[in-house]
Amino acid sequence: MVKLISYPLTIIYAFAFLLTIVIFHPIQAFCYRVFGYQALKKSVDALQFFLMRCLNILGTRFTFDNPHDIPTDQPIIIVSNHQSMYDISPLMWYMRKHHPKFISKIELGKGIPSVSYNLRHGGSCLIDRKNPRQSLPAIMKFGEYIEETKRAAVIFPEGTRSVDGKPKPFQTKGLEILLKKIPSALVVPITINNSWKTLRYGKFPMGLGTHIKFTVHKPIKVSTFANRQDLINSVETTIVEHIKN
Numbered sequence: 001m002v003k004l005i006s007y008p009l010t011i012i013y014a015f016a017f018l019l020t021i022v023i024f025h026p027i028q029a030f031c032y033r034v035f036g037y038q039a040l041k042k043s044v045d046a047l048q049f050f051l052m053r054c055l056n057i058l059g060t061r062f063t064f065d066n067p068h069d070i071p072t073d074q075p076i077i078i079v080s081n082h083q084s085m086y087d088i089s090p091l092m093w094y095m096r097k098h099h100p101k102f103i104s105k106i107e108l109g110k111g112i113p114s115v116s117y118n119l120r121h122g123g124s125c126l127i128d129r130k131n132p133r134q135s136l137p138a139i140m141k142f143g144e145y146i147e148e149t150k151r152a153a154v155i156f157p158e159g160t161r162s163v164d165g166k167p168k169p170f171q172t173k174g175l176e177i178l179l180k181k182i183p184s185a186l187v188v189p190i191t192i193n194n195s196w197k198t199l200r201y202g203k204f205p206m207g208l209g210t211h212i213k214f215t216v217h218k219p220i221k222v223s224t225f226a227n228r229q230d231l232i233n234s235v236e237t238t239i240v241e242h243i244k245n
Helices: 002-035 037-056 085-094 115-121 132-149 173-181 195-199 228-241
Strands: 061-065 076-080 100-105 125-127 152-155 186-193 211-216
Touching: 002 037, 002 115, 037 085, 037 115, 061 085, 076 085, 076 173, 076 228, 085 100, 085 195, 085 211, 100 132, 125 132, 132 152, 132 173, 152 173, 173 228, 186 228
Parallel strands: 061 211, 076 152, 076 186, 100 125, 100 152
Antiparallel strands: 186 211
């Protein structure tokens, strides 16, 4: 019965989602071209808020547990597991004061209203996963940008989304580069739970009543670890131990 109800609600959600990103695309472009980055940032924040409201159509709820006072005057590296595309908007909204920027596959940099525009102009990093000669220098440059601007780099070291919530082993090369290029950063591990359930039936229909939970763990100073691999192992263990299937 629940799956049956999800068919019409998914259609309504899809319409609301598409309408939202189409409306915000010219808003972003106008803000950026006329007023610059800060105006673009505010329009992107508003976009994330409304995209989350679209998910409410499906009964999706969000809990963001962040008991830590994370400073905004130094760069941070947000490291998280990745369960669905619906991880993105809550991360951007609840961490908005840190100006989160993503390492994303290059294919997303074109063709998607609002999303592609922000990836290209908002400070994120687009990489070709099949071409290390492009991706590695791009991540290095991205790390330097985060260090200089004291913003937030978001990386999903699993590489791809987990379709059933079970974590995949970290692919650490990109994270290693960020740790090297952002030496003054705080690493902020975040565990995401239940996001995969929005796609429990596949792309259509979508799952109903999902409670997506984000747990922000204690930030770690990069400088406290002499060995980067030890830091990565510690972060991975912290994230994985809090994943509940």
